[in-house]
Structure formats: structure tokens, C-alpha cells
Amino acid sequence: xxxxxxxxxxxxxxxxxxxxxxxxxxxxxxxxxxxxxxxxxxxxxxxxxxxxxxxxxxxxxxxxxxxxxxxxxxxxxxxxxxxxxxxxxxxxxxxxxxxxxxxxxxxxxxxxxxxxxxxxxxxxxxxxxxxxxxxxxxxxxxxxxxxxxxxxxxxxxxxxxxxxxxxxxxxxxxxxxxxxxxxxxxxxxxxxxxxxxxxxxxxxxxxxxxxxxxxxxxxxxxxxxxxxxxxxxxxxxxxxxxxxxxxxxxxxxxxxxxxxxxxxxxxxxxxxxxxxxxxxxxxxxxxxxxxxxxxxxxxxxxxxxxxxxxxxxxxxxxxxxxxxxxxxxxxxxxxxxxxxxxxxxxxxxxxxxxxxxxxxxxxxxxxxxxxxxxxxxxxxxxxxxxxxxxxxxxxxxxxxxxxxxxxxxxxxxxxxxxxxxxxxxxxxxxxxxxxxxxxxxxxxxxxxxxxxxxxxxxxxxxxxxxxxxxxxxxx
Amino acid sequence: xxxxxxxxxxxxxxxxxxxxxxxxxxxxxxxxxxxxxxxxxxxxxxxxxxxxxxxxxxxxxxxxxxxxxxxxxxxxxxxxxxxxxxxxxxxxxxxxxxxxxxxxxxxxxxxxxxxxxxxxxxxxxxxxxxxxxxxxxxxxxxxxxxxxxxxxxxxxxxxxxxxxxxxxxxxxxxxxxxxxxxxxxxxxxxxxxxxxxxxxxxxxxxxxxxxxxxxxxxxxxxxxxxxxxxxxxxxxxxxxxxxxxxxxxxxxxxxxxxxxxxxxxxxxxxxxxxxxxxxxxxxxxxxxxxxxxxxxxxxxxxxxxxxxxxxxxxxxxxxxxxxxxxxxxxxxxxxxxxxxxxxxxxxxxxxxxxxxxxxxxxxxxxxxxxxxxxxxxxxxxxxxxxxxxxxxxxxxxxxxxxxxxxxxxxxxxxxxx
Numbered sequence: 001x002x003x004x005x006x007x008x009x010x011x012x013x014x015x016x017x018x019x020x021x022x023x024x025x026x027x028x029x030x031x032x033x034x035x036x037x038x039x040x041x042x043x044x045x046x047x048x049x050x051x052x053x054x055x056x057x058x059x060x061x062x063x064x065x066x067x068x069x070x071x072x073x074x075x076x077x078x079x080x081x082x083x084x085x086x087x088x089x090x091x092x093x094x095x096x097x098x099x100x101x102x103x104x105x106x107x108x109x110x111x112x113x114x115x116x117x118x119x120x121x122x123x124x125x126x127x128x129x130x131x132x133x134x135x136x137x138x139x140x141x142x143x144x145x146x147x148x149x150x151x152x153x154x155x156x157x158x159x160x161x162x163x164x165x166x167x168x169x170x171x172x173x174x175x176x177x178x179x180x181x182x183x184x185x186x187x188x189x190x191x192x193x194x195x196x197x198x199x200x201x202x203x204x205x206x207x208x209x210x211x212x213x214x215x216x217x218x219x220x221x222x223x224x225x226x227x228x229x230x231x232x233x234x235x236x237x238x239x240x241x242x243x244x245x246x247x248x249x250x251x252x253x254x255x256x257x258x259x260x261x262x263x264x265x266x267x268x269x270x271x272x273x274x275x276x277x278x279x280x281x282x283x284x285x286x287x288x289x290x291x292x293x294x295x296x297x298x299x300x301x302x303x304x305x306x307x308x309x310x311x312x313x314x315x316x317x318x319x320x321x322x323x324x325x326x327x328x329x330x331x332x333x334x335x336x337x338x339x340x341x342x343x344x345x346x347x348x349x350x351x352x353x354x355x356x357x358x359x360x361x362x363x364x365x366x367x368x369x370x371x372x373x374x375x376x377x378x379x380x381x382x383x384x385x386x387x388x389x390x391x392x393x394x395x396x397x398x399x400x401x402x403x404x405x406x407x408x409x410x411x412x413x414x415x416x417x418x419x420x421x422x423x424x425x426x427x428x429x430x431x432x433x434x435x436x437x438x439x440x441x442x443x444x445x446x447x448x449x450x451x452x453x454x455x456x457x458x459x460x461x462x463x464x465x466x467x468x469x470x471x472x473x474x475x
Numbered sequence: 476x477x478x479x480x481x482x483x484x485x486x487x488x489x490x491x492x493x494x495x496x497x498x499x500x501x502x503x504x505x506x507x508x509x510x511x512x513x514x515x516x517x518x519x520x521x522x523x524x525x526x527x528x529x530x531x532x533x534x535x536x537x538x539x540x541x542x543x544x545x546x547x548x549x550x551x552x553x554x555x556x557x558x559x560x561x562x563x564x565x566x567x568x569x570x571x572x573x574x575x576x577x578x579x580x581x582x583x584x585x586x587x588x589x590x591x592x593x594x595x596x597x598x599x600x601x602x603x604x605x606x607x608x609x610x611x612x613x614x615x616x617x618x619x620x621x622x623x624x625x626x627x628x629x630x631x632x633x634x635x636x637x638x639x640x641x642x643x644x645x646x647x648x649x650x651x652x653x654x655x656x657x658x659x660x661x662x663x664x665x666x667x668x669x670x671x672x673x674x675x676x677x678x679x680x681x682x683x684x685x686x687x688x689x690x691x692x693x694x695x696x697x698x699x700x701x702x703x704x705x706x707x708x709x710x711x712x713x714x715x716x717x718x719x720x721x722x723x724x725x726x727x728x729x730x731x732x733x734x735x736x737x738x739x740x741x742x743x744x745x746x747x748x749x750x751x752x753x754x755x756x757x758x759x760x761x762x763x764x765x766x767x768x769x770x771x772x773x774x775x776x777x778x779x780x781x782x783x784x785x786x787x788x789x790x791x792x793x794x795x796x797x798x799x800x801x802x803x804x805x806x807x808x809x810x811x812x813x814x815x816x817x818x819x820x821x822x823x824x825x826x827x828x829x830x831x832x833x834x835x836x837x838x839x840x841x842x843x844x845x846x847x848x849x850x851x852x853x854x855x856x857x858x859x860x861x862x863x864x865x866x867x868x869x870x871x872x873x874x875x876x877x878x879x880x881x882x883x884x885x886x887x888x889x890x891x892x
Contacts, residue, residue, distance in 0.1 A: 044642055068725065167687065177640035183665050183683070184633075184650070185617065192615055194577035194595040201540060201557075213502065218542060220505050222820065222838070222858075259543065259579060261617070274686070276704045276722075280667070283744075290784050293820050295803075318742040320764025323782035323800065404640075 017423035021451045025416050034096070037410045042403070044173030045131055052124045052168060061120035064164045065112075073160065076152045077116065080105065086144035086154065091392045092137050095416040102414075104144040104154045107133050111161040131170045134161035136407050137414070139398035140271070141358040146390060155398075163273030171272045174404025178268040181231075183277045186284050187264035189231035197259050199234040203242040207249075211472045216245045219292065220256035225327070226289045227255050229300040230266035232438055243465040244300065247333075250470050251341040255298070262288025265299050267308035271399030275316055282313030289324050296325035298332045301459045303357030303437035304397055311363060328360055330436050333460050334369040337376055343469045348378040350432055352458070353425045355384070355444060356391040357437035358398075365389070370460070374434045377463040382430050384421050392418050394435075396443025412450045415443070419451040432456045434463070476548040476586065481511045481872075483865045487884045491515050494879040496531035503528070508860040509550040512874040512883040516552045518544050527554050527568070534568035541565070543579060548587030555579060555592075564592055564606070571606035578603075584625025591621040591628045601656055602628035609656030616653070618667060622675030629654045629678055631666035652680050652695070659695035668707030672715065679717045681705040691719045691733075698733040706744040713752030720744050720757065729757060729772075737772040741765075747788045754792025758783045768797050768808060775811035783808070785823040789830035796824040796833045807849070809833050814849035822861055827868035832888060834862040834871055845873050850891040 087093050087103035100106045111130045140155035165171055181190045200216045207214040233240050248255050257263060262284040269277035289297050306328050314322050336342045354374050360366040367388040374381050395415035433455055441457050448455050501520035508515055519528045524537035527544055529552055538556035545553050555578050556563045562578045563570035580593040591604045599612030602619055613632040621628050635649040648662035665683035682692045688701040691708050708719035721730045726739035729746055741760040748755050759769040766783040767775045779799035786797040796809045804817035807824050822836035834847045842855035845862045856875035863872040873884040
């Protein structure tokens, strides 16, 4: 019987993962998921828009454009020749059937140009469109800037739209709540003052099961560096603190973490345009490090926080550069390997691919350091195309994932291009993505899940912790 | 801090040889030294339990964990200790009577007679002074401060509950200031930068009136003027006027009781009066990446491109010092002039009682020493601690660890060359 069945039933066609992505996207179209983008509701936006008046709109828009934007904005606006070369740089545009409204220049047209053309006299509905563009259709990833013949920083222009939206009171609910958390607790996850050292202590306890002499030194004045993280680590991904502690301990590092607020380097206020809160959070971050008299700050594997501490927040305060040397984990791990302070007992058994976080690669060019470390840890990095400086964003960054559940489907579907890129890797037998950024993990996890890509995500720290020699560990 | 009872006999004393006590403990954590230099303390691991040692001798009791070790101005050694899932606050080995859900953030009164900590009890928050916890505890409390005399503690407190992502409720204001557990009547979107006046009878704070407007509130009453931003205020110790950095038109100045009193800077923070109220200084940025100190509104010519920190002002304002960092190197700025040498790290400047000398702990090439008026002490150690001037300003207490031995040295100022 079974023999007969095998010979008579048609064999299931085996789809490549790329074909699966295309099939899923077609089904999403049929299911009306793309069309539903237009019907997304958000309490923060909708209730805010309902409160707008023509006077408030014009005064706010012109207050920001004329009062806060100087030569930089004027130069960008007057320089752009509308050539559209930025279009193919944008994952939103590429993932939405090359609809021109999603092109970078299209997004500027729907926001800043509209505001300038109308002298700030937008309708509430146009304000609604502007904030949706700025907060959910642009990740401020700066890929388009790489392709603009004039190097126009469209992310700056869209950031300005976010600033205007914040001042209009129409910021999406969930990211506004995150900025509120920053303003109260100086971290993005409402972690209370006691919960932070308590978490460090139980992570230290966990770590001592493996390394009996492990310490997470709190408030160690004069240590070489302060290690700072983003609040999701003590809140959800506590093992990352444990892993970092083990890596630093076994590499013989002299390090510390602060007892009081200032330990969180993240910054959603930067992404809502609440620059006053951004400045306060960054001031505290550097001041707590200064009080500990550390020579540098090493930060965990996060992209957006790097942008805030290295580029944006520090400069808003008047510091031309970070007042205390700021080192991303990518660089720090590379340095530990180069100095022979981490030795590997094993290698990850597969080849991997490497997803570059926009803010560490286009913000500081850390792509080669990342590959140096990943190549040491694995059977080698297989490059996605495009990659490095030209890598596609995960579509979680820039605060887009922080806009929360209402926008999740739009976020995932608007990065079909990334799903295709990952699928091509999967079809080549690559099962693991290394990415040194929390937001990238969040965004890529959702894409992997939605398109059924069955790939695994790793931080560099995950691999180092797993593969390094640990002379201090119990047998 | 009363230094008159300390030993100011010139010369060196070996306080403890750490090499001799290493075998007693599994490990010894970071070293701390009492202000008078007579005691060296550290958290120690005693066969898997934790305690603190003073000059090599551990407290009688051990705990599951000891952390946040600090010496108070009177030389008492304090720490937070956990046992059986509860937290205790321990002073010289003796726990306070109450246990807590969590205890942290130790603060001392200026003379060291009072000790205050932040406390979480049953997921509510407040402060305890000498073990007496506030009667009212709150959903959350941040930014704890203790008055100089130590009789009053305050914090920014959450007075209403808030559900997940209730952004309108947040913007309407659920935070205020609580002093000794009693909350102001007015609620704000945020409260930051609390500061008591010198006798602890008044308190000022930065308040955010909504998502956009900031001002200063004094004893619950906000100034009528609002600003784009503020930093922590300070009281004029003589007139009682309140001064705060405020942001208008994207630039910063100081405002007194609401009105600008200085020119505008790229930034301006940490305003500080002399004790006689005659002089007002603050850290300012005159341009992006150009930091200095302004005194009565006039910036010094000396600037640092990285940062300026740790501003101190003498009693009569005649001596003002701060640290300046250019590139990766630190020095001290004193009355507008930089010390001649540069250091890998520097600690907060210390002023002599007569207002004539400045001292600071510094690090160079992995060794630590003390600098007075720009001149280095002849020895450098594996560690040293903040210097203290004698009451007559003729000597400097140098507390230094060399080769595992901790020495207390009283050094005439003339020996710094």
C-alpha cells in the first residue's frame, strides 16, 4: 500500500526560502495587510491630532523650522534637485513595491517641503501623515545619504519632523511612554533605582555558579572603564549582563558599573525629538562615569545608544566629542582579541552572516572590527549583499520598533527586502546571523518569524561567552 | 567636617600591612579610607560569606553579601548587607534595627552625625535617617538628597498610580517633591535636581510643568517664568535667593528667582556660591567644545576642549578651582590658570581652610599621588585617597598605599615641590 501511495502522489514542490518570502508577501497582499497600513490607530497620534488647532500647528512648525534649524536645513532644502537617487537606498521604498511616497525624497516632500511650502499651515490630517512618516516610515538609518550625490542627511530632516511632532503633542503612544520613562528613571524601561543594583547582584550570584570568584564591581572608583547597557538588559535580557561580567572577568579587565542612575546609555527621547530629555539623560550618563573617575565607557551591543552618546546627545550639551572616551563593544571585543586577552576553546561550528547596525557602521565604521571578531569565533562570515556601509536597516532602529504593537505588521512588511536578503543567505545554508545591536535583534527576530526563515540570532557576546576559555570556571 | 581633633603631627605612620592579612580572606575588595586616614576598610570574603574589615580586622558578623561600603565624615564605616533575603544597613558592624526590601544610596550630613539611605519596603519607596523610615512611602522615588545638617531628606516622588503607557496621565503630572515623607500639594510632569538651603529649612527643585515647559519650584511654589530647560538650582547662602541654569532660545544663562542675571552660554551648569554669598561661579561652555568656569558671569580665559568638572569655591570666593580635561589629559584650573602638569586622571580639588591652597589626588602612568598648588608630592603609590588640609592650612594629610602597605602621612605644604 505505502509503495503505491508514494508512486501515485505528486511530490510537494520544495520552495527555496527566497520563494517562501515571495509567497508570504503575495499572501500578505491578498490578506490586505499592506492596505491596512492606512487604518492603523495610535492613541498618542490620534488623540494628539484631535487637539490641534491651526494656530498651534503653524506656530509650532515655524517655531522649530525658523527657531531651531539654521543653515543646515536651508542648505539641504535648497541643494536637493529631486533626482530620486536616494529611492533605491530605502528599504521602505523597496519593500512597498517602489511606491514613490516611501522614497526618502518622497518622505521629505510629504513633511518638510509641505511645511515650508505652506508656511507651516498644515491641516491636522497633514500633521498626522507627517508624524507617521517620520516615526514609522523612516529609521533615520542614513543609508540614503550614502547614495545622495550631495550627501544630504535626510535623517536630520526627518528628525526635525519628529521634533515638530513632539512639540505638537502627536508622538506615537509607546515611544512617548519610553521617553517618559527616561525622564523619570533615566532609563528606558521604568527600571527603578533599587532594581538596577539588585539585578547586578543576582546576575553576579548566577555567574558565581560558573566562576566562583566572579564580581560585578559596583561603584569601583578609578576602574579602567565603566560598562553601560540599555535598560532591556536588566529588564528582559539579564543573561547578557552575566555574560559580559564573565567575559570581562576572564579577560582580566578592571571595570565597574554605577550604583545610581546613569547606567543606561539608551535614548528614545532622541528619537521622539524631546532633545531636552535626551540632554538630561546623556548628562547623567557622563557625569556618573566622571564621578567614578573611569578613563572610558564601554557600552554594550546597541546601535542607537551609540548614536546618542557618541554623536547627538553629547553635542546637544556642548561637548564636541564624548567627554569620556566612548567605546562600543564591537571595538572593545576586537581589542581584547588583538591583545590576546580572550582565548577560544572552540569555534562555532557553522559559517554565519553579519548584520551591521546602521549606527555603528554608518556612524563610526565598525564593520571590519565586527567581522574580525566574528571570523575568529566562527567558521567564517559569509557576506550578505549589500553589506557593511550599505547594509539594509533592520527596520526596528530609529525608534520604529519602540512605536509598539500598533505598528508591528507595517514594520515587518516594510522590510521585505531584508527578508529576501536573509532568505538568500538561508538558501546558501547559512543559519545564523550575528548582529551586535538590540534593536536589530528585535527587528530581525520579527522578520525571521513572519517569513519563516528559521535562522538564529547571536550577539558577539553570546558567542564569546560560549566559546572562550574560562580558566576561573569550576569543572 | 571637624578636622581639629585629628592627629596633625608631621610624619609617617604605617596603619596596616595588607600583605599580612591577605591569607585571612578569600578576597579583599576595593579599599576605602576614613577621612582622618586612621582606618582602611574593605569588603572581604570570609569563606564564602561577606563582611567588612577595618585595618585588617573583620566585623564580627558575616552576611550573604556586603556592598556600598562608605566611610562617613566621623569615620564610621557603613555598608548594605543582605541576609536571608532581607537587607540591613550596617554601621561599624552593627545593623540598624529594621530590615528592608532593599537599601542603597548612602548619604551623610556634613558633620557625619546623621546617616540617610534610600529604602524600598514592600515595593514602596522612601528614605531612612539613622534607621527611622519615612511614615509615607511612594510608588517610586528618585533623586534623594539630605540636608547639610542631616535632619531632612527629600526625593522626587510618584504620588499617583499610572498604568502601562498612560501618556496623558503622565503629562498631566503625577510627581512632586516629598520632604521627610510629606509631599508638596502641587503635582508636576517631572521633578529633578532637588537641593536644600544650607540650614535645611527650604528646598528648591527643577520642575517640568508639561512635556515642554520647565521652571524652578521653591517650597512647592513654581517661578512664574518658564524655560526650555533647567539644571539643578542652588541657594544664595546669605540672601536666600534661588539661582538656576535656565535655557532660553537654545542658550543657557543663570536666573535668579526667575530673571536672567548672566549673559547666555552654549551651556551653563553646577552654579555654586561662596559661603559668604559674595561670589557666584558656574561651569560654562562658551562654544561647542570650549569649556571653562565663569565667575560672576565672566568666563575664564583658560578652556578645556573635553570637559570641566568638580567646581569648588572657597568661603569668601577668593579661591575657585575645577578640573579641566583637554584631549585625554586632566589638570586643575585655579582662579583662571591651569596647573603646569597633565594627568591621566584627577579627583575633585580640595581647598585649604584659609582659602590659599588647592590639592587634588591625581593618577599618572598607573601611579597615584597628591598635587598641591600644581606641585607634586615626592612619592607616588599604588593607590591614594583624597587629601585633607590641616585646620591651620599648613599641612596636608596624604593617605597612600605602597607595596600593599597603607601609610598615613602628614606632610608640610612646603614639601610639595
